[in-house]
Amino acid sequence: MNPRHRRLLIPGLLIALLVVVVVATLTGRADAATSSAPTDATAACTLTDDRIDEQSGLAVSAAHPDTAYVVNDSGSDPEVYAVDLTSCEVVGVTELEDVPWRDPEAMALDGSGTLWIADTGDNNGVRDDARLYSLPEPGREDGSVRPEVHPLTFETGREDVEALLVDPTSDAKWVVTKGWTGGELLALPDTLPSDAVSTATSTGVSMPILVTDASITPDGHYAVVRTYLGATLYDVRDDFAQVASIELPQQPQGETLAVEPSGTTFLAGSEGVGQPLYRLALQTPEPVEAPATTPAAAETESTWTPSTLVWVAGATIVGLFAGALLLRRRRRT
Incomplete structure (x- = not known):
């Protein structure tokens, strides 16, 4: 040149x-300003409690009917809110004791009733103290708990991570990096000690740009990964091959997503007081033969939506x- x-x-x-x-x-x-929600999206309820003003993590209970758990973004108190999904009223608050609460961004429940919280947000790329918290599922009551703290680092360097995936059938765990040009799926070790730093390793699986949350179906077969613009369905058992794109309602800042225990619906939420939790149908495909394209090619295609191309x-x-x-x-x- x-x-x-x-x-x-x-x-x-x-x-x-x-x-x-x-x-x-x-x-x-x-x-x-101009678009409407997908035709199958309905507001399960509207979060009007001003304590939930920057929801960043969402998980739906299988043990307590019509109950979801919510955490707020950076700058919030170390609290988990139990929310009734018929009214969006807060029905329980659990305070997390003695935790270096910094920027929690995602939540998920495993198959044994443990709630996992990912304190992994890093918008400025400066953190060396990412961590996961684990605690027994709180249920619909007030209380306090000292969770286990699991220090975490990323093989790919400092990362902004806002999505945590937990397979409830195997307790396998992944996180998804958030990037302007695309994200990546990173695998967590089977064991996450509290007295040593665990490393999330590269899987080579590409993810869309600006991933803000993700959730796995109760049978462990599919993962739904959301961004500010939409969501993508992946087949977990086929090395996270992309199988469908999902339209989401327009939201001021779409940050949360959680598959419900039925596996046929999921919830999508946004930051801000007075925002609805939308419920959408989750349509998963029947098992089909592997496509002619390689998994790597399919993953690359998944990161480029029409809006991204524009x-x-x-x-x-x-x-x-x-x-x-x-x-x-x-x-x-």
């Missing part, structure tokens, strides 16, 4: 990245145009 052109490459790429962010924001706002195409065009203008100005100078 011509040295003069190389000097112009970085400014052009920076402009392109800025355009991606701006277009994404404006597109999301425009969609929220953003990237627009950013590329603007970046090239900006580079050309800079080159022309340089020549004139």
Whole structure:
């Protein structure tokens, strides 16, 4: 590459990245103003309790009917709220004692009734203290508990992680990284001690951009992974091969998702007081033969939604145009 052109490459790429962010924001706002929810989406209830203002983690109980658990984002008190799904009223608050509560972003229940909380948010990429908390499922009552703390690190370096997957049939666990260009599925060890740091290892399975939550069906067969724009269904037993795309209701900041115990519905929530918990039907396919494409190809396709392609195409065009203008100005100078 011509040295003069190389000097112009970085400014052009920076402009392109800025355009991606701006277009994404404006597109999301425009969609929220003009689009309606999917036809099968209904509001299970509306969260009006002002203590739940930045919900970031959601899990639905199999032991306590019509009960979900919610945690708030960074800056919140170390508390788990039990919510009645017929009214969205808070029916129990569990305080977590002696925990370095920093940025909890996801929750999941395993098959033995243990609630797992992922304190793994890292928007600025500065944390070296990611961790999981585990505690007995609280149920519909107030109380306090000292959970086990499981220090965690990521093989891929510092990561912003907002999705935790727990297979209730095997207790296998994964996390999903959140990235502007795509995420990755990382596998957790079978044993997570409290006196040593565990490492989440790369699986090579690509995930969509900006993943904010995920949940596995009760039979351990499928995983639903959500972003701000929509959700994707994966076949866990087929190395997380993508099997379907799912439209979600437009939400101010869609952060949570949890499959319900029936396995036929799931809930989707957003940050903010007065936001509904939407209930949507979960349609899983019948077993089919493996597609002609390789799993790697299918995973790559899953990270590029139509909206993403529009953003990237627009950013590329603007970046090239900006580079050309800079080159022309340089020549004139």
